[in-house]
Amino acid sequence: MAVALPAAVTSAYERLAGEFDKLSTTQKYAVGIAGGVTSLYLLAKVLKGSDRDKPTTLQLSGGSIDSSKVKDEFTAYADSYGKNAGEGITDRSKTVHLVDVFYSLVTDIYEWGWGQSFHFSPKLPNKDLKASEAAHEARIAALLRLQPGQKALDCGCGVGGPMRTVAAVSGAHITGITINQYQVDRAKTHNARQGLAPLTDVVRGDFTNMPFKENTFDGAYAIEATCHAPKLEQVYGEIYRVLKPGSYFVSYEWVSTQKFDVNNAEHVKIMDEINFGNGLPEMRTWKEAEDAGKNVGFELVMSLDLATASVVAGPWEGASSTGSGAGLSPSTAWYERLRMGKYTHAINHGIVSTVDALGLAPKGLKEVHHMLVEVAKSLIQGGESGIFTPMHLLLFRKPGADKKK
Numbered sequence: 001m002a003v004a005l006p007a008a009v010t011s012a013y014e015r016l017a018g019e020f021d022k023l024s025t026t027q028k029y030a031v032g033i034a035g036g037v038t039s040l041y042l043l044a045k046v047l048k049g050s051d052r053d054k055p056t057t058l059q060l061s062g063g064s065i066d067s068s069k070v071k072d073e074f075t076a077y078a079d080s081y082g083k084n085a086g087e088g089i090t091d092r093s094k095t096v097h098l099v100d101v102f103y104s105l106v107t108d109i110y111e112w113g114w115g116q117s118f119h120f121s122p123k124l125p126n127k128d129l130k131a132s133e134a135a136h137e138a139r140i141a142a143l144l145r146l147q148p149g150q151k152a153l154d155c156g157c158g159v160g161g162p163m164r165t166v167a168a169v170s171g172a173h174i175t176g177i178t179i180n181q182y183q184v185d186r187a188k189t190h191n192a193r194q195g196l197a198p199l200t201d202v203v204r205g206d207f208t209n210m211p212f213k214e215n216t217f218d219g220a221y222a223i224e225a226t227c228h229a230p231k232l233e234q235v236y237g238e239i240y241r242v243l244k245p246g247s248y249f250v251s252y253e254w255v256s257t258q259k260f261d262v263n264n265a266e267h268v269k270i271m272d273e274i275n276f277g278n279g280l281p282e283m284r285t286w287k288e289a290e291d292a293g294k295n296v297g298f299e300l301v302m303s304l305d306l307a308t309a310s311v312v313a314g315p316w317e318g319a320s321s322t323g324s325g326a327g328l329s330p331s332t333a334w335y336e337r338l339r340m341g342k343y344t345h346a347i348n349h350g351i352v353s354t355v356d357a358l359g360l361a362p363k364g365l366k367e368v369h370h371m372l373v374e375v376a377k378s379l380i381q382g383g384e385s386g387i388f389t390p391m392h393l394l395l396f397r398k399p400g401a402d403k404k405k
Contacts, residue, residue: 064104064182071364073101074371081276085268088275088282095230095281096179096206102279103180105368107159116190117161119224119252120390122306123314136252136306136391137165137223143250143302143395144219146170153177153217155207155239156225160187160200167199172218176202177210208234212242220249224390227254227280232292236396240296245400249298253392254278255286257305260387270381274388277375286392298396306391307383316391317383 065073080098082090110118121136148171154163157176167174187202205211220239229235239249261267271283290303307316382388
């Protein structure tokens with residue numbers, strides 16, 4: 001919910017912002033460290049509402065969760081993870097609910113700093129992150145052989161960034177499903193605002209028990225989403241059921257790689273932190289994901305880790321969402337991205353802390369942001385060590401006489 005500050009306060013912030021803009025980069029950092037003026041500058045910027053497609057700092061919320069319950073829900077979420085190494089969510093029957101809670105807690109923060117596509121992508125040479133993301137999403141349409149007039153399913157669609165790309169590129173109609181009602185509402189708003197409403201629909205539902213008839217879709221995909229399922233066979237089985245015979249399903253999976261050593265305590269610690277900070281019940285191996293698809297009846301067509309497939313593409317953990325990442329190490333550039341856009345980690349943490357201290361954000365939101373700050377470190381470690389990938393491509397086909405070419 002937006003907070004209307006007194007005109008005098010807003011005017012003062014804008015005057016500070018104007019003066020701050022005149023400073024050199026070194027002076028800006030000095031001023032920020034000395035007196036926290038940087039936070040005021042950023043608050044002034046967001047109060048102008050220059051980007052109405054995403055929440056401003058003062059509009060960060062708990063999604064579908066009432067603001068008075070955000071802290072309690074986050075505490076319950078944190079307590080759901082076991083204390084033993086490699087344990088994950090202790091009661092897997094609660095996974096669907098916990099994922100719903102997780103995305104209510106993080107969706108605004110993701111949109112605020114990450115954008116509308118909640119996924120990673122390899123950094124293409126001479127392309128910025130937006131172009132790299134679009135190519136990563138457009139690959140889906142090609143792999144599914146989608147054509148105008150066909151219908152495809154986006155499993156775990158989030159706020160619909162990839163859905164809009166796939167629909168626009170292919171001309172096919174895309175139906176998205178997400179467990180979180182807040183994401184449904186956000187996705188529909190974006191679809192309409194960006195002119196994609198005629199080719200898209202979004203429903204709330206559990207992708208392990210979907211409200212669609214058998215043999216409904218000409219293709220299906222999931223981008224870094226099925227990792228949230230209590231068991232992969234549950235969601236893969238449902239996708240198999242709703243696909244037409246001969247159709248394809250492609251997934252970008254979060255998995256451990258061949259370099260992961262279950263007997264290495266540091267490896268296990270990294271995976272536990274990734275699971276906790278991203279709402280995953282556990283971390284599967286790439287082989288377990290392959291087998292899950294085959295177990296429900298799919299034919300495995302392709303299995304490829306896109307994180308290492310191209311010798312010229314930059315590492316996903318080193319991608320920067322703005323030009324500000326140029327010349328930085330992969331870790332620094334990725335850290336700047338997850339720190340919510342072009343601003344540094346310290347500044348963004350200062351913003352969230354400021355609005356929290358002033359009572360302008362739900363209690364508990366600072367803890368959610370801190371969780372995302374900390375998991376960034378683990379994601380970087382997982383990527384740089386090569387033990388984890390968020391983009392293992394699995395292409396499956398449902399057997400049938402009408403096989404596509």
